[in-house]
Amino acid sequence: MRGLARTVPGWTRREFLVSAGQCAACAWLAGLAAGQEGGEDPGGLACNREIDFYDRLPEQKIQCFVCPLHCVLKDGETCFCRTRTNVGGRLLTRAYNNPCILDVDPIEKLPLNHFRPGTQTLTIGVGGCNLRCIYCQNWEQSQKMPDELKTFPLTPAQAVACARKKKLDTIAFSYTEPIAFLEYARDVAMAAKKARMKVVVATAAFVETEPLLDFARYVDAFVVSLKGFSEDFYHRVCGVKLAPVLTAIETIRRRTRCWLELLNLVVPSYNDELPAIEEMVGWVHKTLGDDVPLHFARFTPMYKLANLPRTPVQTLEVACEAARQAGLRYVYTSNIAPHEGNNTFCADCRQPVIQRLGFKVLENRLNHGSCPNCRRKLPGVWG
Amino acid sequence: MYGSLWARHRGAAALVIIGLCSAPFASAEKEVLTSPVVGTHRQYQAEAARARQFLAQLQLTQNQARNLLPILEQAATLHIKRYEELAALLPEMLEAYTAFAAEDRLNQGFSRDVERRTARVHHAEISSGERFDRELLTLEQQALQVLTVAQREKLRQLEGRKLSARVARGDADERAAALRATLEELQARRRPACGKFGRYLLRPAAYDAVCALAGVQPSATLRKGVDVELDGTAECPREEFEKQQEQVHNLRREINNWNLINGLYLTQQQIERIVTLYDAHVAGGRPTVAVAGDPSPAVALERAVEEVLNPGQRQVLADYKACLLPPRNLKDPVRVGQAKDNSPYEQWLARARKLAGPELERAIQQLLDREADHHGELTKWERQERANVLRRAARQASRMSDAEFELDKAQLAEKITRPDRLDETRKELEALARAQGRPGRITQFILNPWFIAQLRERGQQLAAGLTPQPADLTKGPQAENCDRGCALPGKATTRKR
Numbered sequence: 096m097r098g099l100a101r102t103v104p105g106w107t108r109r110e111f112l113v114s115a116g117q118c119a120a121c122a123w124l125a126g127l128a129a130g131q132e133g134g135e136d137p138g139g140l141a142c143n144r145e146i147d148f149y150d151r152l153p154e155q156k157i158q159c160f161v162c163p164l165h166c167v168l169k170d171g172e173t174c175f176c177r178t179r180t181n182v183g184g185r186l187l188t189r190a191y192n193n194p195c196i197l198d199v200d201p202i203e204k205l206p207l208n209h210f211r212p213g214t215q216t217l218t219i220g221v222g223g224c225n226l227r228c229i230y231c232q233n234w235e236q237s238q239k240m241p242d243e244l245k246t247f248p249l250t251p252a253q254a255v256a257c258a259r260k261k262k263l264d265t266i267a268f269s270y271t272e273p274i275a276f277l278e279y280a281r282d283v284a285m286a287a288k289k290a291r292m293k294v295v296v297a298t299a300a301f302v303e304t305e306p307l308l309d310f311a312r313y314v315d316a317f318v319v320s321l322k323g324f325s326e327d328f329y330h331r332v333c334g335v336k337l338a339p340v341l342t343a344i345e346t347i348r349r350r351t352r353c354w355l356e357l358l359n360l361v362v363p364s365y366n367d368e369l370p371a372i373e374e375m376v377g378w379v380h381k382t383l384g385d386d387v388p389l390h391f392a393r394f395t396p397m398y399k400l401a402n403l404p405r406t407p408v409q410t411l412e413v414a415c416e417a418a419r420q421a422g423l424r425y426v427y428t429s430n431i432a433p434h435e436g437n438n439t440f441c442a443d444c445r446q447p448v449i450q451r452l453g454f455k456v457l458e459n460r461l462n463h464g465s466c467p468n469c470r471r472k473l474p475g476v477w478g
Numbered sequence: 479m480y481g482s483l484w485a486r487h488r489g490a491a492a493l494v495i496i497g498l499c500s501a502p503f504a505s506a507e508k509e510v511l512t513s514p515v516v517g518t519h520r521q522y523q524a525e526a527a528r529a530r531q532f533l534a535q536l537q538l539t540q541n542q543a544r545n546l547l548p549i550l551e552q553a554a555t556l557h558i559k560r561y562e563e564l565a566a567l568l569p570e571m572l573e574a575y576t577a578f579a580a581e582d583r584l585n586q587g588f589s590r591d592v593e594r595r596t597a598r599v600h601h602a603e604i605s606s607g608e609r610f611d612r613e614l615l616t617l618e619q620q621a622l623q624v625l626t627v628a629q630r631e632k633l634r635q636l637e638g639r640k641l642s643a644r645v646a647r648g649d650a651d652e653r654a655a656a657l658r659a660t661l662e663e664l665q666a667r668r669r670p671a672c673g674k675f676g677r678y679l680l681r682p683a684a685y686d687a688v689c690a691l692a693g694v695q696p697s698a699t700l701r702k703g704v705d706v707e708l709d710g711t712a713e714c715p716r717e718e719f720e721k722q723q724e725q726v727h728n729l730r731r732e733i734n735n736w737n738l739i740n741g742l743y744l745t746q747q748q749i750e751r752i753v754t755l756y757d758a759h760v761a762g763g764r765p766t767v768a769v770a771g772d773p774s775p776a777v778a779l780e781r782a783v784e785e786v787l788n789p790g791q792r793q794v795l796a797d798y799k800a801c802l803l804p805p806r807n808l809k810d811p812v813r814v815g816q817a818k819d820n821s822p823y824e825q826w827l828a829r830a831r832k833l834a835g836p837e838l839e840r841a842i843q844q845l846l847d848r849e850a851d852h853h854g855e856l857t858k859w860e861r862q863e864r865a866n867v868l869r870r871a872a873r874q875a876s877r878m879s880d881a882e883f884e885l886d887k888a889q890l891a892e893k894i895t896r897p898d899r900l901d902e903t904r905k906e907l908e909a910l911a912r913a914q915g916r917p918g919r920i921t922q923f924i925l926n927p928w929f930i931a932q933l934r935e936r937g938q939q940l941a942a943g944l945t946p947q948p949a950d951l952t953k954g955p956q957a958e959n960c961d962r963g964c965a966l967p968g969k970a971t972t973r974k975r
Contacts, residue, residue, distance in 0.1 A: 165964075169965065173967075175960055198818055205815065229955045233815070235817075247881045253881065260885075261885065270815060334958050334960070335960075404584070408585065409940065429813070430814060433743055433793065434743045437790065
């Protein structure tokens with residue numbers, strides 16, 4: 096100690112000890128403040144960020160308003176999404192700075208086919224989900240609390256730094272449901288926007304309008320998974336309701352400037368009937384217009400629906416044809432490659448303008464977003 | 479029974495050794511000339527003739543032949559064991575492959591049970607073959623000890639003759655010949671197998687010739703070896719065995735074809751065009767395979783079919799390897815929004831970054847052994863080099879934070895992945911063939927009557943269409959929901975880092 100005090104020029108031992116004491120006091124106070132901010136749940140886990148959309152109820156109860164489930168929680172209880180916990184009358188998230196997946200993906204994997212094709216994203220996933228889809232392909236992450244998974248600390252600033260290090264200018268939230276880690280996703284998106292990066296989100300859009308609009312301020316593109324088109328399907332297969340999802344999709348389209356694409360996973364015998372598909376594509380065309388790209392994805396046996404076969408390719412082709420008949424101009428097939436449905440065709444001259452093999456862009460003939468053949472401008476974000 | 483069988487086989491063998499040492503079996507010559515010669519027997523005779531010729535080329539002495547006899551006894555035991563193993567496996571293979579082909583035909587994935595059963599019998603068959611090759615190779619090495627230095631030199635010349643003959647024949651330029659040699663060497667490294675000595679002299683067809691040269695009667699084991707080779711066993715006669723083998727062979731071909739057809743996702747129009755092109759070509763009496771001297775008709779057909787495929791399909795075909803179980807990129811391609819599975823090298827790095835000292839060294843050696851099983855053995859120097867690469871990568875990974883590792887693991891894994899030289903060489907050879915205007919993969923995989931027949935069937939399936947049957951949503955699994963409240967109790971869990 097004495098030696099150290101001597102090494103700092105112009106300091107006496109007294110000054111050094113006083114400074115050291117002050118530092119220690121600061122550190123203690125900071126720790127105390129952090130403890131109050133973060134809180135601890137009954138399991139002794141750190142919940143380190145307060146939620147913005149909730150109401151306090153009597154007897155330390157809380158009602159969450161992030162998603163339409165409006166979970167009412169007693170002290171110590173956690174929302175249906177497995178990420179938000181009532182800690183002593185405050186709603187805190189377990190998901191903040193706590194991702195379990197960090198990867199570099201082609202943007203086509205979201206899937207986004209009209210948003211900067213051929214680029215890559217830094218994709219972040221956090222445990223938890225407010226849906227209970229019985230065919231979830233990432234159920235090992237989505238159906239667990241973040242604390243039950245192997246995670247790593249990653250602050251919003253670090254996420255942006257990671258993207259920079261990898262020379263990426265897009266951050267994506269995918270794999271699990273971003274609505275379950277909305278607070279973290281929003282802060283990362285905010286940091287990304289400050290760093291002039293793009294933000295894209297793959298979601299089931301089971302979310303309340305206010306949090307959605309708040310989040311959308313920092314988002315450039317959404318891919319919404321519209322899982323089916325009946326309340327019965329949503330209730331029995333996903334555990335939630337369809338109506339709020341349709342409202343959220345409409346909100347994105349009408350009240351934000353975000354690019355929107357839709358994804359429909361066609362599950363054999365569950366949602367592959369032509370009348371239901373026709374009803375869905377009719378709604379898309381009428382409500383969202385003919386320029387919203389729609390992806391029909393092939394189902395692979397998974398989770399609780401491991402007994403089903405894969406979706407026949409023909410079923411997807413029939414669905415695509417129904418969508419085109421309804422007036423949609425950009426219809427794709429996903430999870431089968433190589434397939435004509437992977438490519439982007441000009442809506443006028445029907446020439447392929449982007450050739451893909453799955454998520455890989457083999458050839459992009461677009462000229463500043465226009466068809467090189469007939470010069471028609473294709474909707475999307477191409478730059 | 480053995481007596482009568484042996485009398486017949488001895489006759490067949492006698493034909494083999496005429497000229498080499500005619501005296502001991504002179505009386506049997508008449509028998510073989512009058513006995514019916516069919517499939518297996520004809521092949522047996524050809525093998526016996528090759529063995530006789532080989533013995534003459536090596537100029538083996540009587541003493542050397544006698545020294546070979548104990549090794550031949552072991553080889554005979556091995557051949558019998560291999561036959562019995564295969565005979566037991568064939569019915570299982572037939573059953574599993576038939577179910578697999580039926581599911582493959584529908585292109586809706588495989589049920590777990592069928593896929594597992596197929597993988598199991600396929601693996602059992604491969605393991606049995608590898609074990610047989612390995613043990614026969616050991617016997618060959620023992621057998622080579624009886625040769626003189628001059629005979630070994632002669633053997634080396636005989637082994638190298640294939641390549642030099644190819645170069646002399648001028649069927650390819652030097653580069654192609656060198657690539658083929660590399661390919662053969664790599665294949666031999668991956669699955670070491672006998673050379674000519676083992677192939678010609680350790681087979682049952684050679685036993686009579688060697689015995690005759692040694693001047694002794696074949697032992698009971700050798701006789702049994704020949705019996706099994708020609709007539710099979712009581713449990714599985716040769717005729718039945720070969721019938722099953724042929725069925726398995728046909729099923730394999732059918733499955734390979736379905737795998738490719740399923741992976742290409744050809745449209746009905748594409749199928750019709752390919753079939754029409756093929757039919758017109760065949761109707762014109764033109765060959766679909768390359769004919770020496772004039773490969774142009776086959777190449778023209780190949781180019782026409784290539785035009786029908788889109789760039790993605792061409793890419794799939796370029797990467798395709800004939801397979802029983804479809805490769806992962808065809809069977810289970812990465813899906814939209816799917817979290818990636820860690821590759822084996824990523825998994826290894828995730829484990830190795832937490833190890834140090836002897837534990838890390840053990841992990842490195844284990845990985846090298848696994849690689850050797852898959853890609854073939856490395857030389858001592860190559861193995862050391864590779865261990866250094868792995869050690870450096872593990873240390874690099876251990877210096878990273880968890881988040882950095884998550885982000886960089888794929889890149890790091892790619893860096894340490896052992897290159898598949900066999901595949902690279904094969905592709906180089908194909909590119910060379912293409913540059914020389916010779917038929918390539920389309921001819922190899924698509925333009926054959928079996929593939930086209932299955933393509934027609936797929937076309938019919940597509941034309942027939944299908945009507946999905948709605949599921950009763952009240953039955954089957956149901957999603958958990960909030961009907962009885964959403965709140966989840968606070969859980970005491972262990973944080974995993």
